[in-house]
Amino acid sequence: MNARFKLSMSEEKAYFYLLAAIMAEVEYRHRVFCSSEDMEKQLQEMAHWLTTPSSHFGILLCGGCGNGKSTMLKAFQQLLNALHIPKPYNEGTCGIRIVDAKYIAYLCKNNYEAYRKLISADMLGIDDLGSMLGMSIS
Structure with a gap:
């Protein structure tokens, strides 16, 4: 099992x-x-979680519409792109793929092979998870 992603910098630097x-x-x-x-x-x-060792393999951004969850996720994606952090176990750099929760449900139902590939990503940002409440994928 791979270790959880962690930024190799101080918590203060990660915050800024x-x-x-x-x-x-x-x-x-x-x-x-x-x-x-x-x-x-x-x-x-978030800076604390990103810079300290932990057994928790995910972070959940909560809040109502318009409080900045998607903006924070996109900003984190752009930060990873700018830092060019090499992956520890294969070629390339660390990055995060951002997908809409409804798209994941769609793939699970209609293209299971693509769904399995998507969920095997090193880092996956799921946006609009709250839009899935009350939705049936059967």
Whole structure:
């Protein structure tokens, strides 16, 4: 079994990298970045999780519509792309694929081979998980 992904940097540096990535993502979306205590706390927790050893293999971003979950996920993806972190066990660099939860359900039902390939990704960001509530995939 592979070890959980971990950034090789201090928690403080990871926090500032994540903050810069989020600010860049917000600017890319032609919006104005507004910091808040909640956002700063979430960034601290994410930076901690990304820089410390843990047996937990995932992170869940929770909240209502418009609180920045997708923005944070996309910012993390852009940060990984910018850092060019080599994969420890094969060629290439670390990255995260972001997919919509409905697409995963669709693949599971209609193209199981593609679904199995998707879920074997090193890192997978599932967006709009809440949109799956009450949805039937049978």
